Amino acid sequence: MSSAILFKDIDQPGLNTLAVYRERGGYGDVLRKGLSMPREALVTELVNSGLRGRGGAGFSMGKKASFMPKGTMDKYLVCNADESEPGTFKDRELMTKSPHMLIEGMILGAYAAGATRAFIYIRGEYAQMADILDDAVAEAYDAGLLGNNILGTDHSLELAVHRGAGAYICGEETALLDSLEGKRGNPRLKPPFPANQGLYQGPTLINNVETLATIPHVLGMGADEYAKIGVENSTGTKLISVSGHVKRPGNYEIELGMSARDIIYGLCGGIEGDLEVKLWFPGGSSSPVLTKDDLDLAYDFDTLAKAGSMLGSGAIIVVDEETSVVDVCLKLAKFYKHESCGKCTPCREGTQWTVKMLERIKSGQATPMDLDIMASVQEQITGHCLCVLGDAMAMPVGSMIAKFRPEFEAYIEEARQRSDAELIASLDAPNEAPLVGSLV
C-alpha cells in the first residue's frame, strides 16, 4: 500500500483555494525549480520518471512532450478534462478538491512543451467543477502565477477553461481539438499527430488531468524516486475509480501493481450481498472484460495488456454474478451507438447493428448463429476507423461474446421459448378484437 501522493489530504477544507494550497507547499520551490531548469532537462526528468498518460492510452508523458517541435511558432497545451469514459470519475474529484494542483502541473507541462497558451477542456456536464476551476484560474492570475513572466522567469502562460457541451467523442484528442476550435467534434485523421499539427494547426500537447497534476510531484520527489513507486514500466500511483456492485465505490489512489483482488475485496470491501464477481472492466467500459479468474492479476499497464485487456483510464466496473451479461452488453452497445459521431461507416453502422442484434436476442428472435455475425461485426469495426470509439465498443462486446458464449446461447434459447410461448398463448386466446380489423 502506498502513501497517497495526489490524494494526500484531499479533503482538507479549503484546499481548492490558493491560500491553503500554498500553505501545503504548492506553487513553491518545486515550481521555481522546474521553471529554472532548461526545458530539455525537465522533459528528460519526465521521461526518466516513467510517468505514463493516465487518460487511457498509457503513452509516456515525457516522450509525448519531447515530440513537440522546436521553434518559436505558437504552441499549445491542452488538458483533457472531458472524462466521459463510463465508469471514470477520478479527474472530477481531483479538480473539485485540488484545482491548483492541476494548474501548477499545467504551468510546468506548458514549460516542458514550450507552450504559451493552455486550455482546460472540461465536459459541459461538470459545470460545478468548471466553476471551481474558473475561480482557481482567476486566483492564480491575480497572484501572478499565470500571465506574463511567471515568478519572474521568461515563461508566460495564458490559461483558459473551455466547457464542452456533452459529447463522449470529445474525449478523443483530435475530436477534442475540433470541438475546442468551435466545430462539431469529429475526429481527425492521424498523422499528422497533434504534437505536429494540433490546435489551430499549431503543435499541441494533450494530456489528461491526472497526468498533468502528477508533474509537480514528480519534480518534487525527483524522477528516480518517483520511478521507484509501482512496478517496472508502470511507475507511480494511479487514481482508480471503482464502481458497480462493490460495497464502497469511489476513487482510490493505488500503487500500480497491486492485485485486482486487493482492490475489489480490500479497498472496496467486496461485492454487495457477498456475491461472486461475474465480470469486471479493468479500464472503463471500453476495455475488454475480465472474469473472476483474472482477479489475481497485478493492476498495471503491462500485465493487463498481456491478459488481453487494458488499464485504460483506471476505471474498474464490477458486475456481480446475478446480472445478465446480455443486459450489460446491450447497455454498453446502446451507449456507443448514441455517441458514435457518424463520420466513419464501420463505427456508425457497426454500433447500430450490434444494438439491433442484441435487441433481437432479448426479444427472442435470435439464433445462436447471430452471435457469430455479431462477433464478425466487431472484428470489422476494429482498426477501420479514424478514432477508437468503434473499437471501444467492439473490444468489450467481442470479449463478452467470447468469454460468456454459453450464457448468451442459454439466453437466446430461453428468450426464444418465451416468445414462442407468448405467441402460442396469443393465438389460443379467444380473440376479443379480431386480428383483421373490421373487414366484414
Add this chain to the structure above:
Amino acid sequence: MSRELEEEVGTAGLPTGDLTLGQHVGSGEVPRYRGGSRTPGWDDAVDLTKDPATIPDPSTCHVPEDLRAEIEAHMAKYPDTRSAAIPALMAAQKRHVWCTPEAIEQVACVMRLTPGYLVAVAGFYDMLETRPVGRHKVYVCTNISCSLRGADDLMDRVVEEIGDDPDFNVRSFECLGACDIAPMISVDDVYVGPVALEDVPTMVAQIRAGDEVLPEQQIIRRKSVDPNAVST
C-alpha cells in the same frame, strides 16, 4: 412543413409532449415523420430560389447587451474567436431555454458566423437543445455503472413523478462521471446521488420550489473514500 405532415406529427409543426424530451423518455421513440424519416420535411423540394441564411446584419438584429458582452468575453479568450461557439451557444441557451432560431441568430450576429454553422454545432452536442424543452434540466445517468445500481427504475420513477410538466427537461443521459454516487441525477448541473426511489418526490418538490436539491446528497459535499487520503 406541409399540412399532411403536421397532421402526422401532432400540432403546429413542432413535435410536442413526449417528443420534446430528448433521447428516450415516455414513448421511448424519436419523432418520426412521413415514411419513418427522422427529418421533418425530408421530402419537400429544395427551394432553389432561396439563398442560405447569411451572417445577420448587426443593424437589424437585436442582441441584448448582457448576452453580447458575455459572448464577446468568451471570444476574447481564444486566439481564434470561432472557438467560442459552444460557450456562446450555451450562454444564449441559458437565456432562451433552448437554442431557438432567435438565439442562434443573436449568437451568429455577435460571432459573425452563419446561423447554419451554429445549428450544425448545436445539433452535435447533447447539452445544446435544438427543440423546445423545459427550463429545469434533469439528467438521469442510465449508463452502465448507474444502471447496475438501479438507474433504469429511477428514471421511470422520475418520469412518473414529473409527468408531462412542460417546465422539465427529463433525459436519460450518458455517463455523467459520478459512478461513486450511483444512481445519480444531475439537476440543473448539480450532481446528487445516490438517489433512492423514495427521494424522488422530495427532489421534484425542491426543484419546483426553487430550493437546493437534496443538499445532503450533493457530490460537492462528499468526502473521499480512500483510506490513504488522510485529512488533517
